[in-house]
Amino acid sequence: MFRAAQVFTRSCLTITKVKAAPKKIYTVRFEPSGLKTEVPEGTSLLEAARKVGVYVSSICGGDGYCGKCKVTVDEGQYQSKPTTLLTPEEVRENVVLACQTRILSDINVTVPKTHALETDQILTEADTVRFSRLTGEALEDGFAFAPLVRKIFLQMNRPTVKDYTADHERLNLAVRQNLEITTPVLQMGYRILQELPYMLQRTDYKVTATVACRGGAAEIVQLEAGDTSGTNYAAAVDLGTTTVVIHLVNLTTGGTIDTEAAYNSQISFGEDYIRRIIYAEENDAFDEMQNRILHDVNSLIVTLAERHHVNLQDITAVVCAGNTAMMHFLLNIDPRRIRREPYVATAAFIPPVRAAEVGIQINKRGLLYCLPSVAAYVGSDIVAGILVTRLNTRDNLSLFVDIGTNGEVALGNRHWMMCASSSAGPAFEGSGVKHGMRAGTGAIEKLQILPDGSCDYQTIGDTPAAGICGSGLLDTISELLINGIIDRTGRFAQKDGARLSQGEEGSQYTLVPAHDSHEAIVITQPDINNLIRSKAGVFAAIKLLMDATQKRPEDLDAIFLAGGFGNYLNVEKAVTIGMLPDVPPEKIHFVGNTSIAGAKTVLLSRQAQIAAEQIASGMTYTDLMSHPKYMEEFVKAKFLPHTNLSLFPSHRLATG
């Protein structure tokens, strides 16, 4: 059964079977951007959107079951597979699932604003107020300032009969004296060696050498005339599944010049990386996957460089942190076995390579260094988090929790560290939740249910509520529980009430009633179930690590919570719903984006680079998928806060 709309008859819906016609080329126009593209007959609207770069949300990666890729056909002929994910009203208004709709003529499509990408609110160095102190500490009590790539101005003497040292050794000697390097001969490109004598003579032996650390050895990657040591820049990159965050860093001063962020444009191939791997595998699209992420990284770098009049040739290094799959996509190394038993990465420690070789458009001999990962499901973003929270150097026990598409957990101190990843799902990033959204403009980031059942809330940007981000969802579940609207299993306590109603997906609670052009923002039973599954996954991971090491919540000196929740995360709520162990709120530190902070620390300190490598190789990974008790703990954690209330002694207080 197929659904088709006739040209110029927007409201005419006749269900017919359209016969296959010879493939023609049609123009697709997307509103409100006005972007156009030409595609062969039969192309899906989602593919057309991807082709032209129009962002259409798609969690399932185009499989037709997430229902996120709704668009409206304004004009034109198409063919849609039937779906239960559209209401009769939507069908009447020519709303279609972009992934399930094939183009049969020139066509005009409107993409609703809910898909729109907003980068202004993406966390760059979130909650830096609380976090900076930690980072500051870290840098103070350890890592010396020694950037991965340095420019050193060398004022050498011209050779004389008495001082006959050859040009190359003269340069090496000067660099070694400056950097206290003991290697006898630094690596140097053949072409640089060939140009060396002319460069030295032209500049009267006054040159700036760009020296990079590469795999334990130092390399002279560039020589410039005169003193250019003040113009040495680098990019620290957090390569998230959802967002790409870049800091442009001045390597001379160590200061951050500016930051930029964008959505990872691989999103249209699936919102989590497992979907993307499947998509790329089925469509032989690993090159495309790499091109997407390269495009994001390059665009952000160019934007920052242009804004600050930085020459791309003066950007000499890129340091990346992110999950293991994203690193594989960036380098286009095979990620397929990440999703298949025995869940193995191609590389956890990626050897430093030339950024240009990978396709990052900085100085052609500049370096790309990726922080090391621990395992297929514990990436270098977690290593970065450990690095900046200094979990690995603390005498006392700490817990690090990063909530993203997955929930990664690390537990330990300076003697040992364990980590695990729960397939939490991206609920707290707003995916899989009817009105969930990322921490962008209009997202509810704080919420309280008042005695009358109405909600007091705050949105990012103080604009009308468009949806709910992570911190808002944490508040919502917590408030629903505290106010007895849901029970400890997450089920609505009643069938009806002032704000309780029956929606298509069962019971739902209205957080923000419909007003003007805005539809009501509700939280549905499936939403709650998804969120509880997420938190249960995280908690089960924590519990198993703590049980394995015979630790109890009172043994924890600190919990570091990282992730893209939104800036006003109330850490107590994470305990209330049973996501984090029951420790006093002052022990919980929301540390924001530790991935970018770690990338930057490594960029600025060779010591930190070594520390990151030690963290990654010294951490014990526990595979939960094969853990005999994981399912049991997961099921137990699906109560609010937990089946076993003795684990949450403060629960009574909170609900009291």
Place this chain on the structure above:
Amino acid sequence: MFRAAQVFTRSCLTITKVKAAPKKIYTVRFEPSGLKTEVPEGTSLLEAARKVGVYVSSICGGDGYCGKCKVTVDEGQYQSKPTTLLTPEEVRENVVLACQTRILSDINVTVPKTHALETDQILTEADTVRFSRLTGEALEDGFAFAPLVRKIFLQMNRPTVKDYTADHERLNLAVRQNLEITTPVLQMGYRILQELPYMLQRTDYKVTATVACRGGAAEIVQLEAGDTSGTNYAAAVDLGTTTVVIHLVNLTTGGTIDTEAAYNSQISFGEDYIRRIIYAEENDAFDEMQNRILHDVNSLIVTLAERHHVNLQDITAVVCAGNTAMMHFLLNIDPRRIRREPYVATAAFIPPVRAAEVGIQINKRGLLYCLPSVAAYVGSDIVAGILVTRLNTRDNLSLFVDIGTNGEVALGNRHWMMCASSSAGPAFEGSGVKHGMRAGTGAIEKLQILPDGSCDYQTIGDTPAAGICGSGLLDTISELLINGIIDRTGRFAQKDGARLSQGEEGSQYTLVPAHDSHEAIVITQPDINNLIRSKAGVFAAIKLLMDATQKRPEDLDAIFLAGGFGNYLNVEKAVTIGMLPDVPPEKIHFVGNTSIAGAKTVLLSRQAQIAAEQIASGMTYTDLMSHPKYMEEFVKAKFLPHTNLSLFPSHRLATG
């Protein structure tokens, strides 16, 4: 004044001035090779010969004053500058100096056999009988077998859920365990990383890794399926000014498979490297200079590889030793300042580069490692010599003397080392001597003057005498002195005698009378003067180093004499003529080609590589050109054996 010959009138010599005509293209044919080339009108015969690859001897590099480039014009029109270097008989027979003769028509030229290159007798590992013991010692008491590039067969386990180490780390770990490398991450090319998972899965994790040492770091340069560890080869190269010697080495066993040698085809641009630098500078021919030497190296490698069915891709390293200028030519790095005050090289320590990048056609990621030099005039061939004679590790004082185009001298023990280079000139290599020749077929390598004034001699290959090589020249001077035919200044004691006659260059002594088609082989007064200048330069260098360190001949425990003299060098004669200090003959060891031996030692032992670098950086170079006493010592050493006979107490005995 110009000399021209009319077409078809070989014997017609009319001296006329030929008017410049529009440039035409003429065919030049060289006999006996039959090689032909086309050149524009006015091209010199020497240029034409170079173009087509016909070897025409030329010491002066084409300046018209060495007289070595004589050829005979059989047919055709030409224009020659007048010269005193041709006899009237030669002029009558259309013999011309190739460098001074311009082509004015199609022309046929015969290149005399005396120019012919013979490679069969070039020293490869000369006098290995005496030398091998030394090298053997050296390898026994120190250098562990650890080739610069190794192939290691790795049998890794497939990953499992319990053993989830990523492919890249699995490989790194396996390599590190095998090689006892402590670096956490080995360098590896991006493309190899991309191919890694497919390679490992295809081979069930059984691969051979090719690991190279590069600038203090290790690098995986190649991965091959299965066990290929038995097919790992390398070339050790002695890049001499005159000859290029190559040993094909099995890196798995350390054994030498075979050796090949050829003349350095840069010779046609000048027989010493200073001439070649001047030529290249004046003609912008540094690329051509590199191409020549690359051609020699590549041809020899291909010859050896084909002969032994070795795939060029399985040759993974090339290690070179040679003088500083030759290294510059090979890498095409600027050698011009080597010949100008303050006599500075571009690089003495050349960083390891990919051989393919330079133009050596082995495995595309194979390494080229050049042994380090000490200074512009003390090259890595001398470092190689020190390495294999172990001068640098001996408690007692030793002297190392290498006689080639220049004479380099090193003095020292395990506490200190000094070195110097004398511009000895290539007389003992046969250049600048009327009947001098290299140690090839027909060269007189041993000579004794009998009481009747006739000579008893031995030639290489037992063929009729064609000339005299280094060891023969040493014998000749020594015998002339002992028999009172020349006095201590080197002048002939009489004007006439049985074998003494007046030639064009003054007095000359007939060593081998003319017979059949062979002209007489004589030694002339200028020859003797050149040879005495050579030996005086070497001795002055030795004397200055010994004086500077207050050492006397009796302090010397050993003298190591290296060079391309010929295989039957009588070391006592070197004392008789005053080239070496007066020590008992048993202390003098002729060690042959230590340059190739050192290159091979470094190729086979990472320890030796480090030792070579320590030798090069630990040696004190004395510049004789600016030394206030060099000229004085040189003049004193121009007597046979020396002005000061007290330096040669055994002299009376020898002449007695």
